[in-house]
Amino acid sequence: MLILINLLDLLVGLLYLAxxxxxxxxxxxxxxxxxxxxxxxxxxxxxxxxxxxPIRRFIRPVNGFDLTPLVAVILVGLAWSVLSRILGLLV
Known part of the structure; x- marks a missing residue:
C-alpha cells in the first residue's frame, strides 16, 4: 500500500509540474x-x-487572465490530501 501512495504522490507531483x-x-x-x-x-x-x-465552465477569465490553472492546482491538492489520508488510514 505504501508503494501505491508513493506512486500516486509522484503522479500528483508530475501533474503539478505539467x-x-x-x-x-x-x-x-x-x-x-x-x-x-x-x-x-x-x-x-x-x-x-x-x-x-469542467473548471472553465464555472471559472471565466478575469480581465483576460485565465485562473483555470490556479483552480486546478488547488483542486488537485485538495483531492490528493483527502485521498492520501484515506489511503493512510488503510495502511
Missing amino acids: IIAHWLISLGAVALDHPALGKFKAFMDRALAPLYG
Whole structure:
C-alpha cells in the first residue's frame, strides 16, 4: 500500500509540474521559438483539457487572465490530501 501512495504522490507531483509548465507557456513567460516547445504546448493542451474543461465552465477569465490553472492546482491538492489520508488510514 505504501508503494501505491508513493506512486500516486509522484503522479500528483508530475501533474503539478505539467500545470505550472502549461501556465508559464500560456502566459508567454517561455518563448515558443523552438518547434519542440510548440509541440509540447499542443501536447499539454490536449493532456490537460479533461482537467481544465469542467473548471472553465464555472471559472471565466478575469480581465483576460485565465485562473483555470490556479483552480486546478488547488483542486488537485485538495483531492490528493483527502485521498492520501484515506489511503493512510488503510495502511
